Amino acid sequence: MATIPLAVIGLAARFGGFGDLDAVEAALYDGRRRPAEPSENTAAAAETAEPETATALARAALTDCRAPAGGPIAVLAGAADAGAADGIAALVSARLRLTGPTRGRALSVLRTGWPDDAAEPLRSGTAAQVLLVATDRRGGGVAFVLAPATAGATGYAVLEEVVTAPFPATRPPLGSSHVELDCPPSALDRAAAVLDALIPAPARPALGAVPGRAVEQALGWAEAVVRAVLALRGNFIPGTRADDPVRATARQSGIERRFPVAPRPWLRGGREPRRSAVLAVEPARLLVFTDTAVPQPRRTALVPTTPVTLVAVRAADPSDLAARLDALDDDPGAALSRARTGHVEGPPAGALHLGVVAADAAQLRAEVEACRRALGEGRLELSTPRGSALTGRPLGGAGSVAFMYPGAFSAYPGAARNAFRLFEPTLHGMAAMTSDPAGIFAVDRLYPCFSGRPTAREIAATERALAAEPSALMAASMSYAVLFTRALREVFGVRPAVAFGYSLGESSMLRALGVWAAPDADARMAELRDSPLFRTRLSGPLDAVREYWARLPEPPARPGWEVLVLLAAPDEVRAAITAPDRTWISIINGPREVVVCGDPGGCAKLVARLGCEHVRLPYQQVLHAPPAESELAAFVTLNRNVTTAVDRPVFLSAAVAGPLELEAESVAHRLAEMSVRHLDFRALVERAHAAGARVFVEVGPAGMLTRLVEATLAGQDHVAIPLDRKGVDAQSSLVRALSRLHAHHVPLDLSGWGSGHATDTRGG
Incomplete structure (x- = not known):
């Protein structure tokens, strides 16, 4: 076991034909096929090439952690031959003017001994940091800059412990969500048995493995470490391609489902650190990495996930x-x-x-x-x-941009799946809001781990689980609104003149645009989760509805609750309602679309009377209807937040005819009133248009409001642009939105793409 925890503070790598760390990380994320593996150099050729590769990687790793030139940094080098490794260590140290001790190891020895070898000069005080650099005869290599893990240290991850066989029977179970296997495919059975002993059911981690048979090559162990570290740093659990040979072996071993086929967002949940491990079986040993290092953003721009x-x-x-x-x-x-x-x-x-x-x-x-x-x-x-x-008729003049925020139940399974990587710097900037990013984005519920393309049954089960936890869904919808808003404003410089929301999306609007203070996200989420409002009153057992029906002189024969979308004009629906104390129009979505709610029997009769197309909403919460009025005080409490004065944009609410007054108590009462009473979203869109809005940007998941705006403003000057569409990855949705904004002359700062844009090196 390494005697001191080691922080990985700098990193450089080239593996499998991918020439730098960004390419390695991009390939790890999107599962792109490796280019043809370079052939192995002869010993003579390697003698010339490996020192150059080692020097380049060492320099890149030191630059990555902003290490000053020179300084007391030890060099630990690995190569196929121990003698060559000694020479490489000395050469790298001299070229980079480092003053710490040097040491070379054969790769076969370094594979198992590097944690102790790296800890030794740090423990003895002969070096402040250690530069570990290892190369192979194929032109591949890796360089880590390691330092003692101290509180507040920045970096990628911390090597918390190294456990070797025989594993103590009394050892507490390992808490890890991701394990990289440093073993050949033939050893998967043994690896699974070791994991089952260390991580008992049901806490089975997602598994990953170096693609193909590369794990059996000289640097397979180092690539496994890089994968584990980048998973923590990049906030994702890697996928394993469906055609990777390791899946066939895993299938025979009965553990294929533990290898996700696509990357999965992986954010910290609460104050407990995430752990990513590397398991080797020959000899059996486990390296456990944690995210207890303070993340050091490697990028200030976007992190493109596709070449688009x-x-x-x-x-x-x-x-x-x-x-x-x-x-x-x-x-x-x-x-x-x-x-x-x-x-x-x-x-x-x-x-x-x-x-x-x-x-x-x-x-x-x-x-x-x-x-x-x-x-x-x-x-x-x-x-x-x-x-x-x-367009020859651009609409993006001064004061023309409106941000619109979808409702509180807009998040959906798989929403904007690669947004956390694409907006990595923005996500990092949200750290001050919460200690539980996984919770506020409902990661476990929105992104369950599937070993292949999810079946209709799996998707339906995920949606049912979401519907059963409205507070989690509301938190996720609001958090996405904050993430998208920050990206548009801070990265691309888009400045809205008007803002409005759909239903409880007004809360998302106030949070995302800074009216409500940001640092209390955890407290607000806890209040939402613990409040009976969406646990028992307006959702779940629907106590407020039950009490409302009981107060009627003639309650429904089978009390219940139904929420439907009808494709009919509001006036037609009003005329068809014959029991105004049991069935209501809760929301007017557009000129021929309304949301109705109430007694299921009454709703069924209404649909039959109209003969119109209709859809039952998956989320059957009680809003914008008389049974919700008993909860007015609870809504006031929920919306009582410290407010900050914001000059722009103009905030519109369905609760008031003019701009929303941003005084805390006024906001709390207006949003509460809006939540329990009939909502005319069509009128709200028309008010925004009258206020000068022409470019409507939907800042949140799903894209529903884009459709409603297009229907409401048909024949009038406008353009509606969603930032997210179901079935389209986050980057493609973003680029399409930026294209339309640019065409309409909305000022954009496109420098946020940076220079590290993904390129298309994928195979078939």
């Missing part, structure tokens, strides 16, 4: 635009490279703005051709399936 990007173009007129399209067509690769650094083609004052959405040169050329066709037909309007956009 926005090529933003400005042009003076159609002929100028045609010339710029020719330039894109001539060198699409260069255009994509420029776009991935935030570059905008053309003059700042261009009258025409074109957003081209593409992942590679072929797609870019296809989108350019679509735009050429539009210009050739005399059209200055373009909207392609990929998301490219152009």
Whole structure:
């Protein structure tokens, strides 16, 4: 066992044809197929190549942790031959002007001994940090910068303990959600048996393994460590490709379902640290890493998860635009490279703005051709399936942007799955809000671990579990609104002039735009979870409904509750309601869409009377109807928050005719009244339009409000843009939204893409 916990504070790697740490991490996240493995160098060639590889990796790792030049840093090097490793350690130390001791080890020895070897100079005081660098004869390698794990230290992860066989029978069970296997596929049976002893059911961790047979190569153990560390740092549990050979062996061993097929968000839940482990079986040993190091953001920009990007173009007129399209067509690769650094083609004052959405040169050329066709037909309007956009009537003038916030039950299983990685710096900035990010985003409920494409039965079970926990769903919906809002404002500089929400989405609006203080998210979530309001009164056993029916002179024969969406005009529905004390219009969604609720028998008769299409909502909470009015005081308490004065945007509420007054008590009462009384969302949209809003951006999951705005404002100047669509990954949704915002001349700062944009190196 290492005598002191070791913090991994710097990291560099190149494995399997991926040339740097960003490429390694991207491949780990999206499961892309490895390029062809480089062949192994001869001993003579390795003698020349390995020192250069080691030096480059060492320099990158030191840069990663901002280590000063020189200094008391020990070097621990690994190579196929121990003698060569000694020479590499000395050479790296000299080239980087380090003053700590050096030591070389054969890779086979370093695999099991590196924690003790690294701890020794730190324990003896001969070095303040240790640079571990290991290379193989295929051009691969890894470099870690290790330091004593002290409170408040920044880094990737902490090596908390190393446990070797025989494992003590009295050892407490290991708490780990993710275990990387450092063993050949033939040893999976033994690995599973060891894990079952260390982590008893039902707390089975998700398993991962170095792809193919790479784990059997000289640096397989190091790649397993990198995978475990990056999982903690990147907030995700890696997936294992469906066609990876390890799955076939795992299937034979009966443990395939423990290998997720897709990455899964993995955020800290409460104050208990997350643990990621590496298990080796020959010899049996377990390395346990925790996230107790304070995360040090490696990036200040977005972390792209796919190659999809926005090529933003400005042009003076159609002929100028045609010339710029020719330039894109001539060198699409260069255009994509420029776009991935935030570059905008053309003059700042261009009258025409074109957003081209593409992942590679072929797609870019296809989108350019679509735009050429539009210009050739005399059209200055373009909207392609990929998301490219152009308009000759831009609506993004001053004061035109509105942020709209979906309701409290808008989050859904798998929502914006890669958003946590894409918005990693923004998520890191939300750390001050909560000690329980996994809780506020309902990660366990929204992203269950599936070993393959989820079946209809699994999806239905997930949705039922969500419906049974409305407080978790509400917290997640609000948290997504905060995340998306911060990304739009802080990364891309989008400034709304107007804001409004759908139902309880008004709470999300106030939280996301800073009216309600951010640091109390944990306390507010606890209040929501512990309050009977959504546990027993308006959800679950529906006590408020039961009491309401009991007060009627003639209660329903079978008291219950139903919430339906009817595709009918509000006036038609009103005229068809014959029992106004049992069935109500709770929300007017649009000109031909209403939400009705009440006695299930009465709702059924209403539908039959109208003969209209209808849908039963999965979430049967009681809102915007008379039975909810008994809970007015509870809603006031729930919405009583410290408020901060905000000049912009103008906040609109369904509860008041004018702008919402942002005084704390006034906000609490207005939102409470809105929650229990009839809601006319159509009128709210029309008020926002009258206030000057033309570009409506839906800042939250699912995209429902986009559809409602389009229906309400049909025939009027407007554009409605969702940031999330079901079935579309977060980055593609974001790029499509940015494309339309750019086309409508909404000012954007695209430099947030940074220079580390994903490139398409995936195989079939």
